Amino acid sequence: MGSKEGTFGGWVFRWEKRLTSSSQINVAIPFISIGLALLVGGLVILFLGFNPLSVYRSMFAHAFFSRFGLMDTAVKAIPLMLAGLGVALAFRMLLWNIGAEGQIYMGAYAASGVALSMPGAPAYIVLPVMLLAGMAAGAFWALLAGIPRAYFGANETIITLLLNYIAVFWVDHLVFGPWRDPGSLGFPITRAFSSAARLPSIAGTRIHLGLAIALALALLLYFILYHSRWGYEVRVIGESPGAARYAGMDIRRNIILVMLISGALAGIAGMTEISAIHGRLQPGFSPGYGYTAIIVASLAQMHPGYVVLVSFLLAGLLVGGFSMQIAGLPLAVVSMLQGAILFFLLGSSIFARYRLTVRRKELV
Amino acid sequence: MSAGATLAMRKITKRFPGVLANDRVDFYAQHGEIHALLGENGAGKSTLMNILTGLYWPDEGEISIRGEVVNFRAPRDAVLQGVGMVHQHFRLVRSFTVAENITLGMRQEGFWWRPQVVEQKIATLAATYGMAVEPKAKIWQLSVGEQQRVEIMKMLYRGAQILILDEPTAVLTPQEVKELFRNLRQLAESGKTVIFITHKLHEVMAYADRITVLRNGRSVAVREKAETSIKELAHLMVGRELSPEISKPPNTNQQEILRLEGVCALNDRGLPSLRNVSLTVTKGEIIAFAGVAGNGQRELAEVVTGLRPITTGRFWLHGQDVTSCSARQLIDAGVGHIPEDRKGMGLVPNMAIMENAILKSYRDRSVCPGYWLDHKAIRQRAEQLVTAFGVKTATLDSPVRLMSGGNLQKLLLAREVSAGPDLIIAVYPVRGLDVAATEYIHQLLVEQRNQGTSILLVSEDLDEIFKLADRVAVIFEGQIMGILPIKQANLDEVGLMMAGARASEVALG
Structure with missing residues (x-):
């Protein structure tokens, strides 16, 4: 129980434990993190020889205030929202599923398999089958980590992380090998899906049915978490595994169920992305949506409603990044900004539990 | 009195958000005395002592030691001024030796670890104060009483002149308590100041020379032991009279509710913690488990509530074998549980x-x-x-x-x-609660008993056990040393059994 304090110059800094964690702080933390990340990113942009303010302004204007940019932001928010919901549910139960990226790839893989093997089927058959296949594949991929975790206490963080690589390379293997379109002139892509296997979009835009699916699922997840018996179990287990055991809850069963649903949600993201946007399986179709989803869930503090809002915000950051590229900045600045947001988010959660007091050093 | 005090704390005020923990508290202690700091939980005793040991900074007030004003920024400063505290929960590294623990964190010992020098010093201290400690022993090999002695030795080694003990008897058997205060008396006689924090009145009357009573963050009285009584102290501490005895009509019901036969279980580290436990609980009785904490009480409570698997043995609820039932099934079968770890x-x-x-x-x-x-x-x-x-x-x-x-x-x-349970497992139900809440909860448990609920009470407070229980079972190293109707039990007997003597041996001796 050492006193957490340090001195600097004539000042004494001391961390004091908050007796009550104020809800204002919890609301403020995400904004503070984003602000600090933009500050750090601004310094980097400055070093690269650009004016950070004008870069940010054009980013923001492009992502949220131009017709094309806004539509693109909505399109990119869809997979973030779906995978983010999955990650949020798992995090809620202290299951650190960081494998949404792999689950997205597996979902896309299974959906593509269905689309490619049913070229003549009508949309009302092929699309639901693709959706179910994508969910099943994502769920399966998450279960590969969930079952060892439930039965042997294996570390799901490491397993889900490593499964990401396998999933990405599995898709690479298919598109470079057995599934490659013979007419692709050597490009690593599969044959194009039939038009029945393409998820419909709003006319004249790329905003597709996935948005409606994602919003509906967010609403459903909210009601399940806060109004259902099972959601109550999930929240109790996440807050206090000891209390959950004491109350006779089956933790093992719930670990499996939550991982299953978490993976299925990411699987849906893979399916909608491949069906609506690309129309064929190809490598690198996800620019790290599964990883950005981790930031989405964390910024949203694992609340389905906030996941919806934060998905749009981070999608805007991705889209705004393109305007940076146009200005001559590397796209990697966007990844760096994302990383910085998560970094400050995790770092500033200390403010929820402690307060920093500063006072002048007294002369002893 | 206050002028020549070894230790003087004047007008100490400490605020926490929403709480005034210490309100202009005055506290004086002399060398050569055992001074009790008496008060309910939340009265501000620990805050005051944490200020004295440099863990907290006072908002107002001053401390002087041997006439000099001191200003502690950190516990290390307090130690350098000869103030040492033995905390209720020991700060020892279990896999280290006694000597290593005693010198842990001491810069004065230099960079190299010289066991002979340290052990020699410890042996000298031990001889001076008549405290037996084995410097080469590992902490995990020691009993709780011995570990406490190591904590005291740790402070003496650092040259403590003022020794503070926070609720030192909470984890000890009655015999160990006597031994502790024999040691403390010797320290006081050698000129040190001994302060102990407590809320147990009989302890104060048995061992203290002087008593400072805190209530609601204020010092309400200072008394010489010879001039006061348990009754007066209780009144000062609580601010009102204690309520009379709880009425408890005799229980003649013999209907069996719970039966354990040959139950064995492991603890969290996979070591045997319950050995061959057999007992029967009848309807409407309070059976108390007396024992020093860590002798299998927690495991017993978890077995009966389905939270811990049994390695051998069986148990029955209402005559039905529930050995392999889950926690959920036992909840549904009418087992209530007040666990040790509330939060x-x-x-x-x-x-x-x-x-x-x-x-x-x-x-x-x-x-x-x-x-x-x-x-x-x-x-x-x-x-x-x-x-x-x-x-x-x-x-x-x-x-x-x-x-x-x-x-x-x-x-x-x-x-x-x-x-509406038929059986309640209550583990340390009043630990850390103030007198009013304790009384309320005791009342509630007895009411439940009177209505026919059986209660399995785990407690380390013998006063509580003698007040509430119909029968007392003493548990030591996972074994039941004996089960006695409370009317036939006496404190010394139960104390000896808590230290590992069988009921038969105690009765013979």
């Missing part, structure tokens, strides 16, 4: 009072008719509990972690009792 097990600190009220009953049709929870019914249920059991709270939506210890335990008890 880590009994309640979910970050969830609302409302949601905590249904932790055990969330599957009931009354609050969850189908798949969806009925929030209206839940609110009603929570409101009933809060009003019926006098839980103080502004709203049902605030998280449980904001409640005081007493209120927390009331809510937990309310939930468990209102489920």
Whole structure:
């Protein structure tokens, strides 16, 4: 129980434990993190020889205030929202599923398999089958980590992380090998899906049915978490595994169920992305949506409603990044900004539990 | 008196958010005396001593030692001025030796570890003060009493002149308590100042020279032992008279509720912690488990509530074999549980009072008719509990972690009792609670007993056991040393059994 304090110059800094964690702080933390990340990113942009303010302004204007940019932001928010919901549910139960990226790839893989093997089927058959296949594949991929975790206490963080690589390379293997379109002139892509296997979009835009699916699922997840018996179990287990055991809850069963649903949600993201946007399986179709989803869930503090809002915000950051590229900045600045947001988010959660007091050093 | 005091704390004030923990407290202690700092939980005793040892900074007031004003920024400063504290929960590294623990963190010892020098010093100290410690022993090999001696030695080694002990007897058997105070007396006679924090009145009267009473953050009285009485001290400490004995009609019911036969179980580290435990609990009795903490009480409670698997043996509830039943099945069979760890097990600190009220009953049709929870019914249920059991709270939506210890335990008890269990496992139900809350909870448990509920009470406070129990079972290293009707038990006997003597041996001796 050492006193957490340090001195600097004539000042004494001391961390004091908050007796009550104020809800204002919890609301403020995400904004503070984003602000600090933009500050750090601004310094980097400055070093690269650009004016950070004008870069940010054009980013923001492009992502949220131009017709094309806004539509693109909505399109990119869809997979973030779906995978983010999955990650949020798992995090809620202290299951650190960081494998949404792999689950997205597996979902896309299974959906593509269905689309490619049913070229003549009508949309009302092929699309639901693709959706179910994508969910099943994502769920399966998450279960590969969930079952060892439930039965042997294996570390799901490491397993889900490593499964990401396998999933990405599995898709690479298919598109470079057995599934490659013979007419692709050597490009690593599969044959194009039939038009029945393409998820419909709003006319004249790329905003597709996935948005409606994602919003509906967010609403459903909210009601399940806060109004259902099972959601109550999930929240109790996440807050206090000891209390959950004491109350006779089956933790093992719930670990499996939550991982299953978490993976299925990411699987849906893979399916909608491949069906609506690309129309064929190809490598690198996800620019790290599964990883950005981790930031989405964390910024949203694992609340389905906030996941919806934060998905749009981070999608805007991705889209705004393109305007940076146009200005001559590397796209990697966007990844760096994302990383910085998560970094400050995790770092500033200390403010929820402690307060920093500063006072002048007294002369002893 | 105050002018020549070895230690003088004047007008000490310490505020925490929303709490005035110490309000202009004066505290004086002399060398050569054993001084008791008496008060209920929350009276500000620990805060005052934490200020004295440099853990907290006072907001106002000053401390002087041997006439010089001191200003402690950190515990190290206090140690350098000869102030040492033995905390209630020991700060020892279990896999290190006694000598290593005693010198841990001391810069004066230099960079290289020289066991011979250290052991020699320890042996000299041990001889001077008549305290037996084995410098080469590992901490985990020692009894709790011996570990406490190591903690005291640690402070003496650092040259402590003022020794503070926070609730030193909480984990000791009556015999170990006597031994401790024999040691402390010798320290006092050699000119040191010994301060001990307590809320146990008989201890104060037996061992202290002088007593400072704290109440609600203020020092309300200083008394010489010879000039005071238990009655006066109780009045000063609580601010009112203690309520009379709880009425407990004799229990003649012989109906068996719970039976254990040859039960063995492992602890969290996979070591045997219950050995061949057999007993029968009848309807409407309170059977208390006396024992020093860590002798298998927790494991016993977890076995009976289905939270810990049994390695061998069986147990029956209402004559039905429930050996392999899950926690959920035992809840449904009418077993209530007041666990030792209220915030880590009994309640979910970050969830609302409302949601905590249904932790055990969330599957009931009354609050969850189908798949969806009925929030209206839940609110009603929570409101009933809060009003019926006098839980103080502004709203049902605030998280449980904001409640005081007493209120927390009331809510937990309310939930468990209102489920109408046939058997309640209550583990240290009043630990850390103030006198009023303790009385309330004792009253409640006895009421439950009088209505025919059987209660398995785990306690380390023999006063509590003798007040509440119908029978006392003494547990030592996972074995039952004997089960006695409370009317035939006496304190010395139970104390010896807590230290490992069999009932038969005690009776013979």
